[in-house]
Amino acid sequence: MTAPTRLTIRRPDDWHVHLRDGDMLEAVASYTARQFARAIVMPNLAPPIISVASAEAYRTRILSALPTGSDFTPLMTCYLIDRAEPAELVRGFESGAWAAAKLYPAHATTNSAYGVTEIRTLRPALEAMQRIGMPLLVHGEVTDPEVDIFDREAVFIERVLAGVVRDFPALKIVFEHITTAEAVAFVEGAGPNVAATVTPQHLLLNRNAIFADGIRPHAYCLPVAKRERHRLAVRRAAVSGSPKFFLGTDSAPHAVEKKEGACGCAGIFNAPYALEAYAGVFEAEDALDRLEGFASEHGPRFYGLPLNEGTVTLERSGTVVPDRLPAAGTSLIPFQAGETLSWRFVA
Numbered sequence: 001m002t003a004p005t006r007l008t009i010r011r012p013d014d015w016h017v018h019l020r021d022g023d024m025l026e027a028v029a030s031y032t033a034r035q036f037a038r039a040i041v042m043p044n045l046a047p048p049i050i051s052v053a054s055a056e057a058y059r060t061r062i063l064s065a066l067p068t069g070s071d072f073t074p075l076m077t078c079y080l081i082d083r084a085e086p087a088e089l090v091r092g093f094e095s096g097a098w099a100a101a102k103l104y105p106a107h108a109t110t111n112s113a114y115g116v117t118e119i120r121t122l123r124p125a126l127e128a129m130q131r132i133g134m135p136l137l138v139h140g141e142v143t144d145p146e147v148d149i150f151d152r153e154a155v156f157i158e159r160v161l162a163g164v165v166r167d168f169p170a171l172k173i174v175f176e177h178i179t180t181a182e183a184v185a186f187v188e189g190a191g192p193n194v195a196a197t198v199t200p201q202h203l204l205l206n207r208n209a210i211f212a213d214g215i216r217p218h219a220y221c222l223p224v225a226k227r228e229r230h231r232l233a234v235r236r237a238a239v240s241g242s243p244k245f246f247l248g249t250d251s252a253p254h255a256v257e258k259k260e261g262a263c264g265c266a267g268i269f270n271a272p273y274a275l276e277a278y279a280g281v282f283e284a285e286d287a288l289d290r291l292e293g294f295a296s297e298h299g300p301r302f303y304g305l306p307l308n309e310g311t312v313t314l315e316r317s318g319t320v321v322p323d324r325l326p327a328a329g330t331s332l333i334p335f336q337a338g339e340t341l342s343w344r345f346v347a
Contacts, residue, residue, distance in 0.1 A: 005316045007279065007288060007343070011308040012295035014039040016137075016176050016197045016248030017271065018110075019062060019074070021045050027327035028253050029065040031271035033072035035345060037308040038300075040137070040248070041074045043102055044111040048079035052092040059097075075099035077137060081114055082121040086128035093134040099303065100135040100174070101125070105156075108141050109222040109266060110252070119160050126168050135172040135303065136164075140183065141223055150207070153223050154182040165190055172302070177202065177250045179223045181233035187244050188237070195302045197248025198238045198294075200277035201268045201335060206231045217264035218333045221252065224266075238294060239287040246298035249274045255330040270335035273321055277336060279314055279343040317344040 014036040019025050032039050041062065043049035049058055055076040062074045078084075078092060078101040092098040103122070104115035116122060129136060141152040142159060165173065175187055175196040187196045201221060206228045209219040219225065237245050251274065252267025259265055270277060275295070282291040300307050319341040324331040 003283070003316070004288065006313060007291070007315070008311050008313045009292035010296040011037045011310045011312050012247060012275065013037055013299050013308065014249050014251075014274070015174070015246055015299045015303075016040055016042065016199075016250050018042045018044070018250070018252040018267070020253060021058070021061065023328035024253060024255075025061060026065045028251075028269075028271060028332075029062060029072075030067050030070075032251065033066050033070045035271075035275050035312065036072065037310075038073045038075055038305075040099060041076055043077045043079035044104060044109075046111050048081075048111065048114050049076070050079050050081060050084075050114075052088060052095065052097045055092060055097045077102045079104065079114065080116055080122060080125065082117055084122060084125040086124050089125055089134060090128055090132055093129075093132055098134070100137050101129060102137045102139070104139045105141060105143050105160075107143050108139050112139070119164065123167075126164070126171060130168045130171040133172065133304070135174055137174045137176055139223075140175050140178070149224055150226055153178070153180045153226075157182055157186050161186070165194060169193070174302070176248060177223060178234055178237075179226050180230045184233045184237045188242070192244075195244045195246065195298070196237075197250075197299075198234060198245055199248060199250045199268075200270050200274060200281070201225065201250075202231065203235050203238060203281045204231075204277065204336075217259045218268065218335075218337065220259075220264060220266055221250065221268045222266040235281065235285065239282055239285040239290055241287075241290045241293060243293070243298045243301060245294065246302065247278065247295045248299075253327065253332050255328070256324065256333055257330065259333065268335050269332050272325065272334050273319065273336065273341060273345075275312070275314060275345050276319060276341045276343045280341055283342065312345065313347045314343045315346050316342060318342070319344040
């Protein structure tokens with residue numbers, strides 16, 4: 001069969017993105033809004049978004065940062081802390097201020113110091129969320145220093161997530177940015193209320209990329225990329241057509257000097273060429289006909305939201321990713337910097 005030269009799909013959504021705040025928000029918001037109709041916005045600012053008022057204020061700042069005429073909709077999330085207040089969660093979800101709540105294990109990733117130290121402290125909050133249909137979004141890693149960093153996702157399933165799914169069988173749960181064969185198996189084996197997001201970097205990189213001819217900080221994110229067998233398992237799940245897996249870029253901008261410093265920040269900035277990256281993976285797997293489901297249908301159906309109207313188009317045209325992009329008085333290194341991609345986002 002002749003490979004297509006143009007690909008048009010229903011307008012997609014990003015179900016996991018970091019838009020930051022201040023000057024960096026002003027610099028990066030347009031990249032996400034250009035390709036996606038909606039995005040689940042992470043709440044790990046400093047200080048984190050833990051109240052309805054702070055979520056509404058942040059949403060206003062995001063909308064103000066968008067280009068004139070943009071029809072992008074940010075979907076806000078609540079940052080869960082120990083003993084999170086059920087009444088505030090219910091008020092925010094029922095008013096539309098929040099689309100979901102995010103569980104960060106304390107110290108698991110960027111700005112997670114205020115995160116949850118004991119899952120048992122969330123039982124009243126999780127009971128309320130289950131009752132009202134509010135999704136729980138999970139950064140699935142333990143932070144026990146005795147657990148190898150490459151095992152933290154699998155251990156989290158065993159120690160935390162399996163118990164949450166057992167104790168709250170009607171709770172909607174999104175296992176975010178999965179990186180392991182164990183995560184794929186867990187999601188596939190769980191009921192219809194458990195789904196997962198998949199990033200472009202975890203479809204394309206294994207852990208060797210972090211150490212190719214030296215330390216490669218721009219291939220470093222959390223959860224960290226794993227062995228090749230895990231990458232292949234995640235890739236198989238993403239292109240399978242299963243409604244349990246959908247697009248979530250986890251685009252996470254950090255200034256170049258922070259990425260390349262002595263203690264480089266975790267995060268990969270993939271927003272400018274996200275759809276092109278995903279399209280390349282689906283084409284390589286002979287699954288371009290399943291990209292629309294993954295990017296545009298599975299996520300909204302899981303969240304109980306309408307599918308987007310309108311379409312986006314990609315065309316086959318060698319796209320060279322810039323080595324860096326200006327942002328907030330510094331530079332950002334985009335994912336796949338310097339590489340030539342097979343697809344180009346055109347409309």
